[in-house]
Amino acid sequence: MNAHLARLHQIASQPSRRIIGLMSGTSLDGLDVALCRLTGHGPGTELELEQFRTVPYSDDTRARIRTVFAKEQVSLEYLTLLNPWLGSLHAGAVLQCLREWNIAPEEIDLVASHGQTIYHAPQHQHSHPDFQLNATLQLGDGDHVAVGTGIITLSDFRQKHVAAGGEGAPLAAYGDFLLLSSPDEERLLLNLGGIANFTYLPRAGGDASSAFSTDTGPGNTLLDATVRAFRPGLQYDEDGRLAAAGRVHQGLLAALLAHPFFVAPLPKTTGPELFNTDYLTEAQQRSGTITLPLDDTLATLAEFSAMGVARAVEAAFAERLAPTAIYTSGGGAHNPVLMAALKRHLSLADFAPTDTLGVPGDAKEAILFAVLANEAVAGQPVAIGAGRQRVPAVSMGKISFPG
Numbered sequence: 001m002n003a004h005l006a007r008l009h010q011i012a013s014q015p016s017r018r019i020i021g022l023m024s025g026t027s028l029d030g031l032d033v034a035l036c037r038l039t040g041h042g043p044g045t046e047l048e049l050e051q052f053r054t055v056p057y058s059d060d061t062r063a064r065i066r067t068v069f070a071k072e073q074v075s076l077e078y079l080t081l082l083n084p085w086l087g088s089l090h091a092g093a094v095l096q097c098l099r100e101w102n103i104a105p106e107e108i109d110l111v112a113s114h115g116q117t118i119y120h121a122p123q124h125q126h127s128h129p130d131f132q133l134n135a136t137l138q139l140g141d142g143d144h145v146a147v148g149t150g151i152i153t154l155s156d157f158r159q160k161h162v163a164a165g166g167e168g169a170p171l172a173a174y175g176d177f178l179l180l181s182s183p184d185e186e187r188l189l190l191n192l193g194g195i196a197n198f199t200y201l202p203r204a205g206g207d208a209s210s211a212f213s214t215d216t217g218p219g220n221t222l223l224d225a226t227v228r229a230f231r232p233g234l235q236y237d238e239d240g241r242l243a244a245a246g247r248v249h250q251g252l253l254a255a256l257l258a259h260p261f262f263v264a265p266l267p268k269t270t271g272p273e274l275f276n277t278d279y280l281t282e283a284q285q286r287s288g289t290i291t292l293p294l295d296d297t298l299a300t301l302a303e304f305s306a307m308g309v310a311r312a313v314e315a316a317f318a319e320r321l322a323p324t325a326i327y328t329s330g331g332g333a334h335n336p337v338l339m340a341a342l343k344r345h346l347s348l349a350d351f352a353p354t355d356t357l358g359v360p361g362d363a364k365e366a367i368l369f370a371v372l373a374n375e376a377v378a379g380q381p382v383a384i385g386a387g388r389q390r391v392p393a394v395s396m397g398k399i400s401f402p403g
């Protein structure tokens, strides 16, 4: 037997595994590195987050990714070069973290690498009628991560989801279901990243077929892009200070919300391919607000993100009360203006960070991929959302051996 296959067999048979989850989201702030000890698999999975660090991206790395990120037309040569380059960069980041944590690569069982989403093209969003299909592309080749770290690596998690009828996202529901279901309450887990999404979790032991996750629209992506455009040098509106000084412009808000995405059935996904500065400019033109001051624009964009969330929650729970326990994660949870708007629109809910459930919000998505890798080697396809379109019961991740 191939020695790596034998090692993988042994890893799959262990009672627990040490898995490094890697995630780099749409905000391009850096690579999230979560060293997880996962005991068991399936709904009984126990997580111990041993270490977590975000390895910041340099301006050069950000610039390289932005050269192709969410763009319809790019240089194919550049894209080809970026794929192994990012894989090697991510491998280097893993080794750097392991050195800091005083852990040898041999002590790690698996790396679970999401890669960098470069383009997300669900059928409802892309513009090519020749292709009646969903597609999504993540770069950061898994073989490069495996060879660079010497650790068996699972990567490219989203393709199986697409192949089985999903949009390739959000995958959050699969990990949330395994780690965060509670017998005591139904939950909404709200992630406020570049794009916002939520997972609905029925009570543990209840009807798993009703669990699902959906994107709701922009989280921080339009806020960040606007700050970057008006204030070069700033990456985002820290603590929502600029937005807090502004006022919501109802005309611009209505123009921003006038898109079919907000009335499309759940679950659905989106990305900065749609929600970008062109989207904002077009809404400003329609509402005559091109000259609106920056603080008012940001206040309106925060309200827009919150209303996207509120509309998706209303759509999901049109026939009954929505769960009142909402647990937040992602960078937007640190934005008080966004949080205040959410609390106004979902006034019956109690909000708490996922940290109170033992899952630090900033690490949650990196942990998700460690959990998916754990299921792929030791568990079963995660069966949730049955009967709902676009929530296939699959195990995810492609396996790369280091030699």
Ligand SMILES: Nc1ncnc2c1ncn2[C@@H]1O[C@H](COP(=O)(O)OP(=O)(O)OP(=O)(O)O)[C@@H](O)[C@H]1O
Binding pocket: 024, 025, 026, 027, 028, 029, 191, 192, 193, 194, 195, 196, 220, 223, 224, 235, 236, 237, 238, 239, 240, 329, 330, 331, 332, 334, 335, 336, 365
């Ligand atoms: N103190 C803060 N005040 C305001 N906004 C903040 C603060 N801290 C983080 N953010 C916001 O959170 C963003 C980073 O969020 P996060 O890391 O969750 O995004 P991501 O993982 O890249 O996104 P996605 O989930 O879409 O992939 C920043 O770009 C910023 O907009």
Ligand SMILES: CC(=O)N[C@H]1[C@@H]2OC[C@@H](O2)[C@@H](O)[C@@H]1O[C@H](C)C(=O)O
Binding pocket: 025, 026, 117, 120, 136, 168, 169, 170, 171, 172, 173, 193, 194, 195, 196, 197, 215, 269, 270, 271, 365, 368
């Ligand atoms: C295609 C893609 O990378 N989507 C991301 C993005 O960032 C947030 C939102 O849009 C979510 O759908 C997804 O990531 C998380 C980890 C998910 O799949 O659940």
